[in-house]
Amino acid sequence: MTNHHIALIPGDGIGAEVLPPALQVLEAVGRRHGFGLTCTLYDWSCARYLREGAMMPEDGLDRLRDKDAILLGAVGYPGVPDHVSLWGLLIPIRRGFRQYVNLRPIRVFDGLDSPLRAAGEVDLVVVRENVEGEYSEIGGRLNRGFPDEFAVQEAVFTRAGVTRVLDYAFDLAARRGGRLTSATKSNGIVHTLPFWDELVAERGAAHPAVTWDQEHIDALAAKFVLDPARFDVVVGSNLFGDILSDLAAAVAGSIGIAPSANLNPERAFPSMFEPVHGSAPDIAGRGIADPLGAIWSAAMMLDHLGHPEAARDVTDAIAAVLAKTDVRTPDLGGTATTAEFTDRLLQIL
């Protein structure tokens, strides 16, 4: 039997409440599809930061390096600044393991209300560049505290970094509906984004089976609201991909259940899977967190580990529980606890 070694990082708040349901689901499909999981648990979190002064140990990445994948709950705690929790854990893992693709599927499920009158059949994937671009460490401030103070921040787009994520996106589009949209703003941001556009045209020419176009991010955000069903694969820089994936999830009525995969497609390093939702300190500890984001992220992990049928079983079960039952956690308007909802999903599975 294939066995996969998974690093579990529950993190903070509801992170610890959504990973156990995801593991139950993984075990259930593993039995059916003939693979097993060995899990190692890491307490890396804001709680650890408050106790020991660091989100993770200094050799944190080395401890994860030999794992087949990382499943993360959520990170964030009132009183710990975002830049500590993110740049002390999430972003170092993304960058240290060259997880340069951030994949965020968005679907309108039957049984979930979209806020749009006519969302249509939304089924798109945002492919976000995940290690360079606008999220750069390069920059700083001059004249701190004086009237002439200013801050600069350098966005950096490399040919290699953009090309690899574009190739991933074009390949994905070829396997899906054959259409790709690139998010740009080359009319206003005149150095990095014209370069992005050129590389899109170059990679587009290398993928003749894919029809592609590009939209400025302002117009694209509007079109996500006006006609989300027309999109298939949407590729964007680190910042644009971040904005568009949250927006698309809101449009699909699924912001609380959205999953994400931080992929190193070459498998030189472990990839990381995490729900898009945060640690939700307001509801943590009450057993009512929605486990769907974590479960859907676990399905993406299965796909990455080479078990696409098992992954499909999980997403089919998610679709079925939403379409055929009214069991819902409070975030989706129901009264079920995390455990009740998970039980129902396991039955359907």
Place this chain on the structure above:
Amino acid sequence: MTNHHIALIPGDGIGAEVLPPALQVLEAVGRRHGFGLTCTLYDWSCARYLREGAMMPEDGLDRLRDKDAILLGAVGYPGVPDHVSLWGLLIPIRRGFRQYVNLRPIRVFDGLDSPLRAAGEVDLVVVRENVEGEYSEIGGRLNRGFPDEFAVQEAVFTRAGVTRVLDYAFDLAARRGGRLTSATKSNGIVHTLPFWDELVAERGAAHPAVTWDQEHIDALAAKFVLDPARFDVVVGSNLFGDILSDLAAAVAGSIGIAPSANLNPERAFPSMFEPVHGSAPDIAGRGIADPLGAIWSAAMMLDHLGHPEAARDVTDAIAAVLAKTDVRTPDLGGTATTAEFTDRLLQIL
């Protein structure tokens, strides 16, 4: 009688079709409220660029400098790259005349369909920083054409530049509902946006009558879809304000009629008023362009020129024509021509 000297720049495409209706409306309210307009017409456009090699003459800004305001139609023409049309006309005017506030009101009008099931009473203003930030000339490329090619672009946020637009936004919030939301992404973009956040806190303390909060741009974009009615004044950087204003207009069902004002609040230089829509080459020349964006922009100009009652008459007439008639141009689902629609609006006025 007060007289104002207005520079008219119809630009390209439907730009030339939407300014005459705006002028008819301005004349009508001018008669009622006792002011007159003298207009000077400028043919600056992509057409001029194709003919003479430049969007405007070299001394273009000097020719506008003594005007009381600028009313612009739309710029853009197939075959003329965006960076030529924008950086050859629009952006030099915004920057050269220190129009550091870009003001974009968004309302859900009775009689216009929002794509949202429950948009509620959306009535918000996006205040966008308009001359610095992410739209910066600083940057370039190294190793052009080689595998190690890369591009950098520097976002620049100055204390003076951010403070003045925040003060404008806080003052506006104090005159409106007393609430302000700042768009940020200081968790990911760690040099410029933490500085922005600090300045928001500083200016917030100086405006105790205004309740303010901040949201990361990804979450904020989602909230614009999930609950747009909760926002009053939203302030953002050049890029974030651009994205949010298009998104909000889409949510309100009014993307084709959205107006904007590029303001130099100190009145050291003329301000510029322009509909958000583009030159729409696909429908240009057919007399069916929707003049509402230009008319609403003209109303913002009246407000800036010191005629708030006249401005209100115009926006009241817009609301009335939408609520009480079904006369609409094709973009809003009707069959009226630009002239028929304008006549109806003038009757109501």
